[in-house]
Amino acid sequence: MLEAVPWARLAYLRPACVVPQPAPAVRAPAAARKHLPLSPSLPLATAYSVSESSGHKYYLQFTTEDYKTGENAGSCLATVLYSKTKSSPVVNIKCVHTKDQKQIQEEDNRLYQKLRHQTKPIIGNNIPDSYGNIEPALEPAWALAVAGSSYIMWEKSTENLGYFMAQVKSVKQWIRKDDFIEFDYTVLLHEIPTQEIISCHMRLTWLPGHPLKVKYFCASENQGLEDGSGVESGSAAGILYERGANF
Amino acid sequence: MISYKVLIPDVQELVDQSMPRERSSHRQVPEGYVYTQYHPMEEIYQWMTQIQKSNSELVTQHYLGKTIENRTMYYLQISQPSDKTKKIIWMDCGIHAREWISPAFCQWFVKEILQNYKSDPKISRFLQNLDLYVLPVLNIDGYIYSWEKDRLWRKNRSPHMNGTCYGTDLNRNFNSSWGSIGVSYNCSSEIFCGSGPESEPETRAVAQFIERKKSDILCYLTIHSYGQYILTPYGSTTKPPSNSEELMHVAEEAAAALMGKYGTSYKVGSTSLILYSNSGSSRDWAHMIGIPFSYTFELRDKGTHGFVLPPDQIQPTCEETTLAVTTIIDYVDQKYFPAGAVMLTSSSLGLSLCLIVVLTWTIS
Secondary structure, three states: OOOOOOOEOOOOOOOOOOOOOHHHHHHHHHHHHHHOOOOOEEEEEEEEEEEEOOEEEEEEEEEEEEOOOOOEEEEEEEEEEEEOOOOOOEEEEEEEEOOOHHHHHHHHHHHHHHHHOOOOOOEEEEEOOOOOOOOHHHHHHHHHHHHHHHHHHHHHOOOOOEEEEEEEEEEEEEOOOOOOEEEEEEEEEEEEOOOOEEEEEEEEEEOOOOOOEEEEEEOOOOOHHHHHHOOOOOOOOOOOOOOHHHO | OOOOOOOOOOHHHHHHHHOOOOOOOOOOOOOOOOOOOOOOHHHHHHHHHHHHHHOOOOEEEEEEEEOOOOOEEEEEEEOOOOOOOOEEEEEEEOOOOOOOHHHHHHHHHHHHHHHHOOOOHHHHHHHHHEEEEEEOOOOHHHHHHHHHOOOOOOOOOOEEOOOOEEOOOHHHOOOOOOOOOOOEOOOOOOOEOOOOOOOOHHHHHHHHHHHHHOOOEEEEEEEEEOOOEEEEOOOOOOOOOOOHHHHHHHHHHHHHHHHHHHOOOOEEEEHHHHOOOOOOOHHHHHHHOOOOEEEEEEEOOOOOOOOOOOHHHHHHHHHHHHHHHHHHHHHHHHHHOOOOOOOOOHHHHHHHHHHHHHHHHHHO
């Protein structure tokens, strides 16, 4: 299970003391995802940071809980170093899980079975809908989106920017001949503290026991003139979240 | 015979899937009003009218101002008839359009007060001294827009740049270190602070009213989502407010009361320290003009559903938050209207004088 990219929600964490920066707390729990089951978990943390010549180093201790049930899923200790020179932080993390390997594997398999054995491919929009409802039939697809989004949020978050998955705008399953499951998603990420809603197109493939494979492209909002280049938004993959203002 | 091919068998289905479902309207009487569902603005307007009608001895609806799209802003005043002059508790909801649980909470809270003011000793006590002013939806245009066009809309709907860009973040638009930190000067940003402090009619409507009444307002509450926080001033600076200790203490009591209901945990602290820096917030402004107790609530959840909180969480969220809010109101009430102080009305004054005379006479 350690290999399959499990999910740890990137909570907007405010450590109890010193330089309260949400984002590093965000990235460290994401690293925890390597150690936790696919069924999503939520980190709750305390942290402190130290300014060193090499950059800002954050010391985090946090617990995780199941995204849906809220039950405790484990705890982790981590350090995250945002270096002045490197673009991505250096993360060291060690976790202890409440569930054992077998339980984790079983849960992953249950999720997999729900997603794999469909009479027709799963297709949906607006999950949850405007009122916050998730159709039971779409819940497994939503859970998978949470897992995949955590990877995107992991890559995008910085010392000053954090994310939550706000909504799944669309999901479409691709049936494959092999045992892998494959999904196309448009997910909306809520960015903090800018408050922006970022639309990302995500293609996800998974088989329990294998790492979750995530390919994604996020449209950038408010780009102004740079947008014209087509390098970023050339294809249908760049499904821009429609801002009513411009239409 | 023209040959044809059906490309999409049911276009209506696709359209329906992409737009919010048609909702059955509810009877707009408080008894039939469903507080555990989200309501569009039209229904909230009707609810306000009904609430006043069915509770006319306590509730009056008042005009506050107009939105940029010319809709009327109303607040509800809950005031127990009395010859005393009361102090005021102000609460507004829905300053950010997508935070639907917030207006839902204001409606719930009003309902709770009206249902329990006779039977609940805490409520009846504070209503003797305090009037509650509740603005169920501050950003009406934005709220409607989030129902009809864009569920995750945040700002109001003021047009900029010749109508090519819309919306000011109303919670960056107040005159509290306006434009200094945690904002954007670009209309396309979600935290666009507007063309100047109080540039927006919605901001002005609230600010002018509160400014006029500020000597009577003891507490300013503004309700948002999500994150599960009770935030104290300031967002624009880390320098603590003058009554920071007391503000924190009361907020902690409120969070504890909230947690007692379902175990939901809220973090408490100054915005700039536990969240992020931002200027132009209504909470900061209220405190800066002298309102001693000023709080932002960020309701459920912590990001699992975020803005699209499922309706089955409306009730528990509202119940626990009501406990927190009444804790704060209670504290304010006890502080400014302490129990045991002899209230000298003309009759009791006469009685006291009479007793003093009798006693003096007895002793001498």
